[in-house]
Amino acid sequence: MSAVQPMALQAQGIGVVLGDAPVLHGIDIALHASRWTSVVGPNGAGKSTLLKALAGLLPHSGQVRLLDRPLAQWRGRERARHLAWLGQGEQGADDLSVWDVAMLGRLPHQAWLAAPSDADRAAVEQALRATQAWDWRERPLGALSGGERQRVLLARLLAVQADVMLMDEPLANLDPPHQADWLLLVRELVAHGKTVVSVLHEIGMALHADQMVVMAAGRVRHQGTCDDHATHRALEQVFDHRIAIHPLGDQWVALPR
Numbered sequence: 113m114s115a116v117q118p119m120a121l122q123a124q125g126i127g128v129v130l131g132d133a134p135v136l137h138g139i140d141i142a143l144h145a146s147r148w149t150s151v152v153g154p155n156g157a158g159k160s161t162l163l164k165a166l167a168g169l170l171p172h173s174g175q176v177r178l179l180d181r182p183l184a185q186w187r188g189r190e191r192a193r194h195l196a197w198l199g200q201g202e203q204g205a206d207d208l209s210v211w212d213v214a215m216l217g218r219l220p221h222q223a224w225l226a227a228p229s230d231a232d233r234a235a236v237e238q239a240l241r242a243t244q245a246w247d248w249r250e251r252p253l254g255a256l257s258g259g260e261r262q263r264v265l266l267a268r269l270l271a272v273q274a275d276v277m278l279m280d281e282p283l284a285n286l287d288p289p290h291q292a293d294w295l296l297l298v299r300e301l302v303a304h305g306k307t308v309v310s311v312l313h314e315i316g317m318a319l320h321a322d323q324m325v326v327m328a329a330g331r332v333r334h335q336g337t338c339d340d341h342a343t344h345r346a347l348e349q350v351f352d353h354r355i356a357i358h359p360l361g362d363q364w365v366a367l368p369r
C-alpha cells in the first residue's frame with residue numbers, strides 16, 4: 113500500500129479582486145507534494161493571478177495552506193526558504209551579474225548583510241550549471257538574450273532549494289532543446305521530492321505533468337491527471353474546441369483543429 117502524500121499547497125475559497133474587477137472566484141485546489149502540476153487555460157483565465165495568490169503575493173479572500181500550515185502563519189524568510197517563485201517576464205536587475213542574480217535566491221538563507229557561505233556558493237553554482245548559464249556568470253543580466261535571461265532567472269529559483277516551486281511561463285523564450293532540458297529538470301526535481309507548479313501555454317509540454325488544473329474565466333474548470341480523458345475534454349472545452357488532444361507514442365499532443 114502506498115503512503116499518503118502530504119499536501120504541498122491547498123487553496124480554499126480563493127477570491128481575488130484587481131482594481132474593481134473580481135478576477136478569481138472561489139478557487140479550491142489541493143496539490144500533493146512531490147508532484148508536478150501544470151496550470152493551463154486561455155489568456156485572461158486567471159492563471160498568473162492564482163499563482164501569485166498561492167505565493168502570498170496578492171491580497172485574497174479564502175485561505176492558502178503551504179505544507180499544511182496557513183500561509184499567513186509562516187514568517188517571511190522561513191516561507192521564502194520553502195516556496196520559490198519565478199514570475200512572468202520579470203524585469204529589473206539588468207546591471208547585476210548573472211552570478212549575483214542567482215545569489216539573490218540565497219537571500220532567505222543568509223543572515224542580514226552576511227557574506228555568502230560555502231553552501232550558498234555551491235547552490236548557486238549547481239543552479240547555474242543546471243540551466244547551462246554557468247559560462248555567463250560574470251556577464252550582466254541586461255546583456256543576455258530573452259531565453260538566456262530566462263535560464264538565469266530559473267537558476268535563481270533553483271538556488272533557493274525550496275520544497276515548493278511556482279513558475280509562471282518558465283518556457284517563455286526558451287528554444288526547443290532548452291524546453292526539453294526544463295522538462296528533464298522538473299522530472300528530476302520531482303523525483304527528489306520537490307513540488308512544481310507551472311503556468312504553461314505550451315499544452316503539449318503541460319501534458320507531461322502529473323496533474324493539470326484547467327482554468328477559464330477566473331474559475332477552476334477541472335483538476336485531474338494529465339493522462340485522463342476527462343482532463344483532455346476539459347482542455348478542449350476551455351479552448352473552444354480550437355485544439356484537440358491526440359496520443360503520439362507514449363505522449364499527448366495538442367493540435368489545432
Ligand SMILES: Nc1ncnc2c1ncn2[C@@H]1O[C@H](COP(=O)(O)OP(=O)(O)OP(=O)(O)O)[C@@H](O)[C@H]1O
Nearest residue numbers: 130131132133135154155156157158159160161162
Ligand atoms: N491590475 C489589474 N487590474 C484589473 N484587472 C486585472 C489586473 N491584472 C490582471 N487583470 C485581469 O485579470 C484577469 C486575469 O489575469 P491573469 O494575468 O491572471 O490571466 P492569465 O490566465 O495569466 O492570462 P495570460 O495567459 O494572458 O497570461 C485578466 O482578465 C486581466 O485583464
